[in-house]
Amino acid sequence: MKNKRYIIVGNSIAGVSCIEGIRKIDKNGEICVFSDEEYFNYSRPLISYYLAGSLKENQLNFKDKQFYKSNKVKLFLNTKCEKIDFKRKILYTKSGNFEFDYLFLGTGGKPIIPKIKGIENVKEGIFTFMKLKDVKKLKKYIEKEKKVKNVTILGGGLIGLKCAEGLLGRNIPLVIVELADRLLPNTFDFIASEIIENKLKEKNCEIIKKNTIEKIISKDGILKEVILKDGKKIKTDILIIAVGVYPNTELIEGTEIEKNKGIIVDEFMRTNINFVFAGGDVCESKEFDNNRSVIAIWPRASRQGKIAGINMAGGEKKYEGMFLMNSVELIGIPTISFGITNPENEKEYEILKKIDYEKKIYKKIVIKENKIVGGIFLRDIERAGIIIGLTKNKVDVQVIKKSLINDKFGLLYLPENYRKHIVKGEGIEV
Amino acid sequence: MVRRILIREEYCMGCRLCEIFCITEHSKTKDIIKTFKGSEPKPISGIYFEEIDYISFAIQCRHCEDAPCVESCLTGAMYRDEKTGAVLHKKEKCIGCWMCVMVCPLGVIKIDLENKKVASKCDLCIESGFPACVKNCPNEAIILVNEKGERIEE
Ligand SMILES: Cc1cc2nc3c(=O)[nH]c(=O)nc-3n(C[C@H](O)[C@H](O)[C@H](O)COP(=O)(O)OP(=O)(O)OC[C@H]3O[C@@H](n4cnc5c(N)ncnc54)[C@H](O)[C@@H]3O)c2cc1C
Ligand code: SF4
Ligand code: SF4
Numbered sequence: 033m034k035n036k037r038y039i040i041v042g043n044s045i046a047g048v049s050c051i052e053g054i055r056k057i058d059k060n061g062e063i064c065v066f067s068d069e070e071y072f073n074y075s076r077p078l079i080s081y082y083l084a085g086s087l088k089e090n091q092l093n094f095k096d097k098q099f100y101k102s103n104k105v106k107l108f109l110n111t112k113c114e115k116i117d118f119k120r121k122i123l124y125t126k127s128g129n130f131e132f133d134y135l136f137l138g139t140g141g142k143p144i145i146p147k148i149k150g151i152e153n154v155k156e157g158i159f160t161f162m163k164l165k166d167v168k169k170l171k172k173y174i175e176k177e178k179k180v181k182n183v184t185i186l187g188g189g190l191i192g193l194k195c196a197e198g199l200l201g202r203n204i205p206l207v208i209v210e211l212a213d214r215l216l217p218n219t220f221d222f223i224a225s226e227i228i229e230n231k232l233k234e235k236n237c238e239i240i241k242k243n244t245i246e247k248i249i250s251k252d253g254i255l256k257e258v259i260l261k262d263g264k265k266i267k268t269d270i271l272i273i274a275v276g277v278y279p280n281t282e283l284i285e286g287t288e289i290e291k292n293k294g295i296i297v298d299e300f301m302r303t304n305i306n307f308v309f310a311g312g313d314v315c316e317s318k319e320f321d322n323n324r325s326v327i328a329i330w331p332r333a334s335r336q337g338k339i340a341g342i343n344m345a346g347g348e349k350k351y352e353g354m355f356l357m358n359s360v361e362l363i364g365i366p367t368i369s370f371g372i373t374n375p376e377n378e379k380e381y382e383i384l385k386k387i388d389y390e391k392k393i394y395k396k397i398v399i400k401e402n403k404i405v406g407g408i409f410l411r412d413i414e415r416a417g418i419i420i421g422l423t424k425n426k427v428d429v430q431v432i433k434k435s436l437i438n439d440k441f442g443l444l445y446l447p448e449n450y451r452k453h454i455v456k457g458e459g460i461e462v
Numbered sequence: 463m464v465r466r467i468l469i470r471e472e473y474c475m476g477c478r479l480c481e482i483f484c485i486t487e488h489s490k491t492k493d494i495i496k497t498f499k500g501s502e503p504k505p506i507s508g509i510y511f512e513e514i515d516y517i518s519f520a521i522q523c524r525h526c527e528d529a530p531c532v533e534s535c536l537t538g539a540m541y542r543d544e545k546t547g548a549v550l551h552k553k554e555k556c557i558g559c560w561m562c563v564m565v566c567p568l569g570v571i572k573i574d575l576e577n578k579k580v581a582s583k584c585d586l587c588i589e590s591g592f593p594a595c596v597k598n599c600p601n602e603a604i605i606l607v608n609e610k611g612e613r614i615e616e
Pocket of ligand 1: 041042043044045046047066067068069076077078079080111112113114138139140141161162163190191194195280283311312313314328329330331333359559
């Protein structure tokens with residue numbers, strides 16, 4: 033039988049996991065991977081460590097060259113995919129055309145750039161924080177322009193905070209401007225944010241909430257100042273825009289591939305065209321809450337890429353949905369937060385809390401109808417995974433509720449059948 | 463060969479010998495008397511020992527199928543050893559992002575906040591070939607099994 037030809041667009045975690053998925057089933061098929069970036073492999077979340085200087089460029093990879101070699105992958109770097117002919121199954125790139133039998137789209141996300149007055153006049157001083165290329169530019173700018181005294185970050189979500197972490201590593205004074213009333217608004221509550229904010233303030237990092245940038249002032253193309261909604265003016269040498277990402281669907285715009293916000297896929301990660309699959313930040317899939325959405329996190333891209341690969345190669349595996357979860361360490365305080373942590377209608381939920389301001393320990397678990405739906409852990413994080421596991425498996429926690437935020441909480445507190453279930457592993461009876 | 467450690471919690475009497483032998487096995491000298499001497503940083507056991515009153519229980523990494531810790535690791539530090547199926551950890555790659563901690567449903571990854579590294583995780587005693595905890599459990603509360611669940615003796 034003729035070998036199958038697979039094409040993967042995007043060489044980040046979704047694309048790489050797709051390679052692994054394919055090779056689980058099909059050892060001989062031809063795999064070509066395309067990336068419009070020039071670096072052979074790097075882990076996107078590590079760019080903040082690179083900015084801080086704690087990792088060098090050659091330490092950013094999550095797979096080594098051997099990985100591509102032993103999986104017999106042809107890797108095309110610096111090669112943008114421009115068009116796809118779905119009828120004839122041909123991919124057009126700037127370095128030639130390629131035929132395929134199966135196609136995986138792992139093109140990820142793009143930073144949202146809000147239309148702020150005056151932004152179009154700025155030639156120097158505004159950056160995004162997504163790609164290694166962005167960070168290299170930023171780093172160069174900081175190192176070259178020794179006069180960089182202030183940096184403003186627009187957005188206090190995951191990427192904004194990661195960027196802040198990187199800059200604090202370089203001891204640069206910062207201002208973070210966030211529209212919501214707290215940092216990491218998707219998974220933090222007020223208290224978690226407050227604890228982190230107080231620590232950040234000690235480090236020369238100012239946080240301005242419930243506010244946004246309305247106007248940008250520049251002179252001869254060089255950024256000078258930002259003006260906030262409430263009229264406050266902030267002198268700044270650098271502005272980093274980190275208000276969020278949206279799926280990068282450029283490649284399939286105007287084609288028959290169905291999309292909403294992201295490319296729509298079913299539980300096999302298949303698009304509406306049966307030989308085209310997608311996964312990661314570019315795709316919209318049915319998630320844990322039964323709604324279709326885009327959750328832009330690494331573990332999801334990793335899982336989806338692998339599942340797509342398995343199905344492309346003729347295996348059968350379903351994606352079961354995830355919820356938003358973040359692990360962010362800020363100024364020495366590790367935090368894990370996930371799911372619904374700030375329910376609007378509090379009456380329908382039960383909330384367990386434990387706070388030690390002195391030690392910066394905070395635990396919060398949100399329960400609805402005896403099932404955990406979200407939580408926050410500051411500092412004391414080692415066993416947060418057990419709680420997340422209970423959430424994912426929809427375990428009834430009624431009888432163990434009291435012990436959930438107990439310092440000694442562990443597996444022994446779990447309902448016996450659930451404990452046995454997770455302890456035994458697949459295929460082994462206890 | 464894929465193998466797993468099986469826990470029979472009914473048999474655990476809480477002696478914590480598994481922890482001691484795990485630490486010894488992962489020390490430089492591998493000598494129980496000298497374990498803590500000449501080993502810097504001090505080895506930490508890959509076993510999570512829990513007890514409530516008289517009930518006790520020792521558990522280590524399950525080397526899960528589709529291991530969520532491997533899927534979530536931002537650096538490739540957590541990986542699956544294709545030969546043995548064990549989930550292993552490369553300390554030099556680890557940056558302490560705690561993604562693995564977040565997704566491990568057993569909470570068995572011990573962390574070193576100071577040095578920002580996963581401090582210890584069961585490696586099935588890859589080096590010696592037979593898990594020290596299994597070998598030394600006096601009550602056979604932890605045993606080693608193969609893929610089919612059949613017991614493996616040393
Ligand atoms: C600074 C930062 C920190 C983060 N930290 C965390 C974290 O701690 N935990 C977490 O869970 N998540 C984190 N994330 C999110 C995480 O990085 C993403 O969810 C993940 O990278 C998504 O992977 P992906 O493969 O879907 O897409 P991406 O990583 O976005 O990769 C897509 C790739 O496709 C390429 N591409 C796009 N179009 C084309 C084309 N037409 N032709 C060729 N190539 C193309 C792109 O250049 C890119 O290389 C962070 C993100 C950022 C930016
Ligand atoms: S560390 Fe946890 S998630 Fe990873 S393989 Fe072991 S038990 Fe499974
Ligand atoms: S803490 Fe280390 S092993 Fe765990 S996910 Fe992060 S880099 Fe990987």
